[in-house]
Amino acid sequence: MRKLLNKLREEKCEDADLALNCCSNTTDSLSSVEQNSERPEDTDSIESGDENKERGNWGGKFDFLLSCIGYAVGLGNLWRFPYLCFKNGGGAFVLPYLISLFLCGTPLFFMELCWGQFTSRGPIPAWNIMPILKGVGYCAVMISFTVIIYYNVLMSWVLFYLFSSFTSVLPWSHCENWWNTDQCSHNNDDTHSTDNSTLAEWWERVVMKGNSTLNATALVVANTTSELVNTTSTLLASSDLETPLDKALRTPSNEYFMERMLDVTDGLHDLGGIRLELAGCLVLGWIIVYLCIIKGVKSTGKVVYFTATFPYIVLTILLIRGVTLDGAIDGIKFYMIPDFSKILNFEVWAMAAIQIFYSLGPGWGGLLTFASYNRFNHNCQRDAIIVSVTNSATSIYAGLVIFSVIGFLSHHLGVDISEVAAQGPSLAFEAYPEAIARLPISPFWAILFFTMLITLGLDSQFGMLEGIISALVDEFPNTLRKRKWLFTIVICFIAFLVGLPIVTRGGVYLFTLLDMYVAAPGLLIGCFLEVVVISWVYGADRFYEDIEMMLGEKPYRIWSILWKYVTPVMIATIFVFSLISYSGLEYNHYTYPLWAEIVGWGLAATCVMFIPLVAMIEYWKCPEDTCMKKLKALCRPSKLWGPALDKHRDGDRYPKLEPESRINLLSSEKSTPAASRGASVIFVDENPTEMTDTTI
Numbered sequence: 001m002r003k004l005l006n007k008l009r010e011e012k013c014e015d016a017d018l019a020l021n022c023c024s025n026t027t028d029s030l031s032s033v034e035q036n037s038e039r040p041e042d043t044d045s046i047e048s049g050d051e052n053k054e055r056g057n058w059g060g061k062f063d064f065l066l067s068c069i070g071y072a073v074g075l076g077n078l079w080r081f082p083y084l085c086f087k088n089g090g091g092a093f094v095l096p097y098l099i100s101l102f103l104c105g106t107p108l109f110f111m112e113l114c115w116g117q118f119t120s121r122g123p124i125p126a127w128n129i130m131p132i133l134k135g136v137g138y139c140a141v142m143i144s145f146t147v148i149i150y151y152n153v154l155m156s157w158v159l160f161y162l163f164s165s166f167t168s169v170l171p172w173s174h175c176e177n178w179w180n181t182d183q184c185s186h187n188n189d190d191t192h193s194t195d196n197s198t199l200a201e202w203w204e205r206v207v208m209k210g211n212s213t214l215n216a217t218a219l220v221v222a223n224t225t226s227e228l229v230n231t232t233s234t235l236l237a238s239s240d241l242e243t244p245l246d247k248a249l250r251t252p253s254n255e256y257f258m259e260r261m262l263d264v265t266d267g268l269h270d271l272g273g274i275r276l277e278l279a280g281c282l283v284l285g286w287i288i289v290y291l292c293i294i295k296g297v298k299s300t301g302k303v304v305y306f307t308a309t310f311p312y313i314v315l316t317i318l319l320i321r322g323v324t325l326d327g328a329i330d331g332i333k334f335y336m337i338p339d340f341s342k343i344l345n346f347e348v349w350a351m352a353a354i355q356i357f358y359s360l361g362p363g364w365g366g367l368l369t370f371a372s373y374n375r376f377n378h379n380c381q382r383d384a385i386i387v388s389v390t391n392s393a394t395s396i397y398a399g400l401v402i403f404s405v406i407g408f409l410s411h412h413l414g415v416d417i418s419e420v421a422a423q424g425p426s427l428a429f430e431a432y433p434e435a436i437a438r439l440p441i442s443p444f445w446a447i448l449f450f451t452m453l454i455t456l457g458l459d460s461q462f463g464m465l466e467g468i469i470s471a472l473v474d475e476f477p478n479t480l481r482k483r484k485w486l487f488t489i490v491i492c493f494i495a496f497l498v499g500l501p502i503v504t505r506g507g508v509y510l511f512t513l514l515d516m517y518v519a520a521p522g523l524l525i526g527c528f529l530e531v532v533v534i535s536w537v538y539g540a541d542r543f544y545e546d547i548e549m550m551l552g553e554k555p556y557r558i559w560s561i562l563w564k565y566v567t568p569v570m571i572a573t574i575f576v577f578s579l580i581s582y583s584g585l586e587y588n589h590y591t592y593p594l595w596a597e598i599v600g601w602g603l604a605a606t607c608v609m610f611i612p613l614v615a616m617i618e619y620w621k622c623p624e625d626t627c628m629k630k631l632k633a634l635c636r637p638s639k640l641w642g643p644a645l646d647k648h649r650d651g652d653r654y655p656k657l658e659p660e661s662r663i664n665l666l667s668s669e670k671s672t673p674a675a676s677r678g679a680s681v682i683f684v685d686e687n688p689t690e691m692t693d694t695t696i
Contacts, residue, residue, distance in 0.1 A: 051375045052120055052645060054481070055474075056298060058373050063301030065383050067370050070308035070459025072109075072360050072391040078456065079427040081359075082399035084351055086335050086418075089342035094396065096343065096352035101392055104570040105356035107562040108527060110384035110555075111534060112362050114547050116371030117380050120644035122471035123365035126372075128641040130533050132634035135614030136526045140365040141471050142607045144464040146518045147364075149495045150511050151461060152289065153502045156281035158453045160261055161429065163281075165446035172256035173437035179260040185249040253434040257425075258588075265506040267590045268513070272505030279503050286496045289461050294485065296469075297373045300462050307455040312394075314452040315401050321445070322404030331407015334417045335399050350577050353570055359391055363527040366463030369470045376648045381547075381555050402427070409435040428453060465491070512587045517600030522607040524575040528568055529611075535563040537635065549643075549650070 050057045058064045085093045119126050124137035164171055171177055175184035258264055265272045292303045322328050342348050361367060371380060403417075409431065410417040420431065436445045469488055473480045480487050502510050534543050540560040548554045585592040585600070592600075615634075622630040642654035649656055 052373075054477075055120060055644075056296065056373065057375055058301050059298050060301055060305075063297065063304065064370060064374055064378070065386065066304040066308040067297075067301060067459070067462070068113075068367065068383060068387045069390055070304045070456075071366055071370065071463035072387055073308070073311070073394045073456070074359075074361075074460045075428070075453065075456050076355070076359055077391065077395045078398045078402065078453075079425075081355060081395035082335060082402045083427070084355055085396075085399055086403070088345075088348045088351055089339040090334070091336045092338035092340045092343055093348065093352065096349045097356065097395075098392065100349070100353040100356040100570070101388060103562060103566045104353055105360045105362075106384060106388040107559055107567045108357075108362040108531065109360045109367065109388055110381060110559060111531065111563060112367040113371040113380040113384050114543070114550070114555075115534070116368035117374045117376065117378060118546050118550060118643065119641070120372050120376070122372060122474040123368050123467060124471040124475040125640070126368060128638040129538055130635055131618050131638050132615045132631070133529060133533060133611065134618060135611035136529055137365070137471060138610040138614055139522045139526055139607050140363060141468050142610060143519050143522045144364050144366070144468050145491075145495070146514065146603070146607070148461060148464050148468070149499045150502050150514050151457070151464070152282060152285045152495065153278075153499050153507070153511060155285040155454065155457050155461070156278050156503065157261065157425075157429065158450050158457065159281040159285060160278060161433070162447065162450040162454065165443050165450060167443060170433070170437045170442050170446055171260070172253040172433055173442065175252050175255075177252075177256075177260070180252065180255050181250070181259065183250045184252055184255050186252055251430070251434055253430045253437065256433075257429045261429075262508050263505045264508055264588065268506060268509040268592065268596055270506050271501060271510075274500060274504050275507075279500065282496060282499060282503055286492050289458065289465065290488065290492050292458065293462055293465060293469075293488065296466065296484070297370070300466065304459060304462070307459050310455045311452045314448050315398060317448065318445070319397075319401045319404060321439075322401060322408065325404065325408035325411075325439075327407040327409075327411025328404040329407065331403040331405070331410065331417055332400055334407065335403035350574070353574055354577075356392075357527075357571070357574060358523075359395070360388060361460075361463070363523040363530070364464060365467035365471055369467040370463065372470065372474075376550055376643060376645070377552065379551060381551060402432070405432060405435045409438070412438055509587060509590070509592075512585070513592065513596060513600050514603070516585050517604045518607065520578060521575075521604045524571060524578075525608060525611070528571045528575070531563055531568050531571070535560075535568070538637070540564055545653075549648070 058067075081097075085091075085097075115126055115129075119128070121128075122137075123140050124134060127134040127137045173186075175186050261275075261278070263272075263275060291299075293300050323332075374380060406420050407417060410420045412435075413420065432449065433446065436442050436449060439445055465488075468491060469484065473484055473487065501507060502514075534540070540563055544554055544560065585597060618634055619630055622633055624630045624633050639655075640657075643649050646656045
């Protein structure tokens, strides 16, 4: 570009006519230079051929689709949905689940994809659609940041188990380890053996007692980590896993989780010291995450070809192995046989709606961020349907895998399947490992299983972290864009430091507290405001016209009906149901004190408080002179709302951006010798026939 400007100067186009001729003679070369010139600030992070030169686009044809699938298909599909299915009518639960998918999940999913793709901006500047609510974007960023802190702690647990699996005998397969207590029992022929009736009593007292007393709020809020954590603490928050002081029998897998890995203390008041092994796994987890997102969607888009597909390979292998085990068919029947009498139960429908809402992950900013890196004319409607169907199909498929092994464990222990079935970490770190330990070449199956959990978790972490980084970089481009790699390191390092208290001996109590309270209120409020603003304030018909600009045709009319009437009602119902069902928090016989619950609700309120706080800041910054004018201005789309590139702005509804606005919106701070001297610089629009001469 600089060479072309020098060429124009050398040709000395001194009068307007000659300048016009010079410009017209170089239009083709100008367009070529615009697309092919290697600018220093772009060569490190943006590949040639990107439509958006400043932010970049997805590098491959399927990068976006696989990233969305990986983001939506998380741990909850594996350890949450199967349990809900058999507890709420078996195969009959699929009916309200699919209806909720159609009425609430997919419409929200499609709305966020369209919103992000149309604006090519992250979750904060996307709220230029209604600046007074820009705080919703900050709320989403704050929630995501809090969740990635303890979510990577969960990944450190999985890494701990994975490393422990590289052995000839799995350490949770027997009771002869130094951490085992006198309550450890295993039905092998050793000194710790016991009969099947005693084991049945253990499963009923230890595992299923927590499941039966699980209150509806735990079901709602413990699942709030967007299917990103996806009920990571549903069982942690409410199960009656016994402590060493209890006299009930315990399996080796239970003691390995509680005594060896966590070495858990008596309560939140006693955090104990840092578990150095878990801290090391936490460091490794953050290094892996950073290396995968070091170049933003350019690197993430390549990693997901493995992380989004590998779980399906492992699930298929585990299913083939599972159905050959004794008792597997009984487990699958127990999972799928419908009980249509439960269809009339309101709680069943509420659980289905909750599972769908958090499974697809709207409101976190990840979907909007991923879509913002699409090309403007990408068919996101097709992708929204594909990802939604894939997510639900994966949940059902994973249930077959889980219950084939649960059926085997039930057969092996001689207990009823309902007494073996579990969810959340109890499934991932106790029930499933207990079953794996009883298989031939058990370390091989353990390595496969925990590697799959890591890939499921990484995809969710990518979406949350990229949502945080892109939101702030797009909001403050002049400061952060050219330092994005350094900013990413800072975010990861801060999250690691804040996460250290959660890898203490009492860190599981912090984990449970954060997972229980942080995400749900902000997500529900944010999604409700999102759908109401776009459908009623901005206008569904107006948004349809925006989508038509992208897709070349109007989307299905059913979306508008769902956005206006059905989806907001379902979100409000979920929110009210969660409040009514709240009954406090317990973990491992430990009832959280009142001050801990106040801290939990305070953390939730902190995220939500960004909404009114940012609204007040925007009101103060508004240049209008009266209160009413300020409110009117802030409730209308700002001049920066619309497509990010001028070639996609139609000039009527969306006027071309002024050069200064375009710089503030899309580019990092660029200083050239000419600009620093206040020289005349030519700004070239995406439309090669329009050139503007302005002075910086």
